[in-house]
Amino acid sequence: xxxxxxxxxxxxxxxxxxxxxxxxxxxxxxxxxxxxxxxxxxxxxxxxxxxxxxxxxxxxxxxxxxxxxxxxxxxxxxxxxxxxxxxxxxxxxxxxxxxxxxxxxxxxxxxxxxxxxxxxxxxxxxxxxxxxxxxxxxxxxxxxxxxxxxxxxxxxxxxxxxxxxxxxxxxxxxxxxxxxxxxxxxxxxxxxxxxxxxxxxxxxxxxxxxxxxxxxxxxxxxxxxxxxxxxxxxxxxxxxxxxxxxxxxxxxxxxxxxxxxx
Amino acid sequence: xxxxxxxxxxxxxxxxxxxxxxxxxxxxxxxxxxxxxxxxxxxxxxxxxxxxxxxxxxxxxxxxxxxxxxxxxxxxxxxxxxxxxxxxxxxxxxxxxxxxxxxxxxxxxxxxxxxxxxxxxxxxxxxxxxxxxxxxxxxxxxxxxxxxxxxxxxxxxxxxxxxxxxxxxxxxxxxxxxxxxxxxxxxxxxxxxxxxxxxxxxxxxxxxxxxxxxxxxxxxxxxxxxxxxxxxxxxxxxxxxxxxxxxxxxxxxxxxxxxxxxxxxxx
Numbered sequence: 001x002x003x004x005x006x007x008x009x010x011x012x013x014x015x016x017x018x019x020x021x022x023x024x025x026x027x028x029x030x031x032x033x034x035x036x037x038x039x040x041x042x043x044x045x046x047x048x049x050x051x052x053x054x055x056x057x058x059x060x061x062x063x064x065x066x067x068x069x070x071x072x073x074x075x076x077x078x079x080x081x082x083x084x085x086x087x088x089x090x091x092x093x094x095x096x097x098x099x100x101x102x103x104x105x106x107x108x109x110x111x112x113x114x115x116x117x118x119x120x121x122x123x124x125x126x127x128x129x130x131x132x133x134x135x136x137x138x139x140x141x142x143x144x145x146x147x148x149x150x151x152x153x154x155x156x157x158x159x160x161x162x163x164x165x166x167x168x169x170x171x172x173x174x175x176x177x178x179x180x181x182x183x184x185x186x187x188x189x190x191x192x193x194x195x196x197x198x199x200x201x202x203x204x205x206x207x208x209x210x211x212x213x214x215x216x217x218x219x220x221x222x223x224x225x226x227x228x229x230x231x232x233x234x235x236x237x238x239x240x241x242x243x244x245x246x247x248x249x250x251x252x253x254x255x256x257x258x259x260x261x262x
Numbered sequence: 263x264x265x266x267x268x269x270x271x272x273x274x275x276x277x278x279x280x281x282x283x284x285x286x287x288x289x290x291x292x293x294x295x296x297x298x299x300x301x302x303x304x305x306x307x308x309x310x311x312x313x314x315x316x317x318x319x320x321x322x323x324x325x326x327x328x329x330x331x332x333x334x335x336x337x338x339x340x341x342x343x344x345x346x347x348x349x350x351x352x353x354x355x356x357x358x359x360x361x362x363x364x365x366x367x368x369x370x371x372x373x374x375x376x377x378x379x380x381x382x383x384x385x386x387x388x389x390x391x392x393x394x395x396x397x398x399x400x401x402x403x404x405x406x407x408x409x410x411x412x413x414x415x416x417x418x419x420x421x422x423x424x425x426x427x428x429x430x431x432x433x434x435x436x437x438x439x440x441x442x443x444x445x446x447x448x449x450x451x452x453x454x455x456x457x458x459x460x461x462x463x464x465x466x467x468x469x470x471x472x473x474x475x476x477x478x479x480x481x482x483x484x485x486x487x488x489x490x491x492x493x494x495x496x497x498x499x500x501x502x503x504x505x506x507x508x509x510x511x512x513x514x515x516x517x518x519x520x521x522x523x524x525x526x527x528x529x
Contacts, residue, residue: 036374068284184346184377188281190323197286 001054001150004105005045005115006132007038007073009066010122018228022091034069037117039076039185040178044147045115046077047183052150055079057108061089061100067201074196075188082108086205088213093221094123098131100216103209105136113155114175118143129177139170145181263364263410263438263462265335266507270526272305273338273440273464273509278324281317294328296515301336303523308366308509311340314478315371322356334363338412342370343392347383354401358408366412366440367394367401395430402435412438412464417450418481424450425457432458440509443468443479445495447502455506463506467496470512493521500529 012031019026045056058073060066061084070081084104092100105111114136116129126142133140145165146158153172158165160179188196206216214220239255241248256262266273276296279289300307309321321339325332339362341353357365372378379392384400386392398411413436415428428439439458441451443466455463468476469492473484499508508526513519 039375186346186349187317187376190319190327193281193286193319194327
């Protein structure tokens with residue numbers, strides 16, 4: 001099974017600054033990490049590869065520094081990494097980003113399955129995975145909590161929703177986005193990290209993947225960010241409960257029930 | 263562990279390189295340098311396990327990868343409950359193969375990125391969450407007579423609760439105790455020593471001048487302008503606890519290491 005796992009480098013902090021002009025996150029000087037949801041995608045890809053054989057290719061679009069998250073994916077089991085990096089990709093919204101990723105997946109060739117994290121913690125759109133499927137015209141399942149079965153032609157997954165889950169059987173190739181329930185991501189080993197540090201990460205540009213300039217960057221992005229603002233500060237109040245243990249527990253339960261938490 | 267106390271063998275904490283490091287090879291080199299220095303001094307190197315929930319590489323894998331020499335009396339690995347089952351087995355098997363004898367079993371500090379052992383992983387179906395007690399029992403059961411297992415004691419927790427926890431740890435098979443850092447004689451530590459006279463106790467001496475970190479460890483604020491001399495404090499700890507071993511946390515290898523050589527012997 002040839003699996004592409006899409007990963008993104010995101011800011012490590014919650015207090016990300018936003019450029020008032022461009023309305024985009026200011027990434028300079030900010031510590032960056034592998035998007036937490038993508039760690040589950042990588043783990044699932046590695047587990048499927050270990051079960052069915054084949055190859056896991058980690059794919060990312062971003063600045064050259066984003067190679068670090070590809071190395072992290074390699075350190076936990078991905079076979080290789082590919083980075084899409086060029087000024088022309090800058091300013092891409094989720095539609096243009098998924099177009100670029102889909103062109104790279106076409107260029108890789110012979111891909112059976114694309115796995116993405118449910119969403120990135122910086123944008124929270126959850127649109128890129130489904131966008132890739134739309135561009136490639138492949139079947140897709142979002143918010144997958146379990147891969148039940150797979151063979152060379154089909155994959156059966158549990159797709160989570162508010163009221164439970166659906167069991168979906170899809171013909172391959174397909175795209176899935178995964179949620180945290182799907183597995184427990186492994187932590188990189190020293191051996192894996194040392195190997196990943198030595199890996200070559202090829203950088204692909206628009207011409208390498210045959211991407212049309214009108215479909216990438218700002219020109220290829222139908223979304224216009226009109227305004228960006230931090231969320232309002234929550235006015236939380238701390239209530240101290242005093243008394244004996246039994247009294248405290250009783251009052252805590254009453255307070256939780258009052259707020260419909262219990 | 264008695265041997266360590268009788269022979270004035272310090273327990274020297276060494277922090278392994280963090281997962282987030284961008285200069286891994288240099289950090290590994292520094293780790294090896296510190297480790298070898300501790301070995302040459304005849305002390306015991308104590309390697310932490312994702313301390314404060316910060317992701318770091320594991321002691322056993324660094325020892326393995328760098329092919330560092332292991333003298334069973336001179337290495338202690340911290341082991342917490344934030345691992346997968348397969349990872350746990352791999353750590354224990356490697357320690358056994360390498361001849362690492364001392365393990366400090368702690369519940370540990372978690373993070374979103376760290377997996378947690380599940381009760382079924384350590385055959386403890388009767389609990390909701392795995393603590394050092396269940397991990398200790400599991401190791402005792404599956405690796406009998408292989409390791410000497412220690413546990414932590416926190417004199418800054420409510421004493422009734424902490425003593426109850428310690429009893430469960432001792433009942434589960436703990437063979438030595440390491441305290442949280444103390445900077446002066448501590449009544450709760452004294453009580454614990456009296457309660458368990460047959461169990462070797464290692465008191466932790468805080469060697470860093472960064473008092474805000476110590477505040478985090480002890481759980482109460484220590485003003486930054488507090489006068490604090492780690493070496494003088496260490497000497498006082500030796501006087502206050504002559505029958506205990508000493509664990510040196512955050513020891514400065516450049517500025518302090520050369521000073522500790524005679525400290526214990528001169529008491």
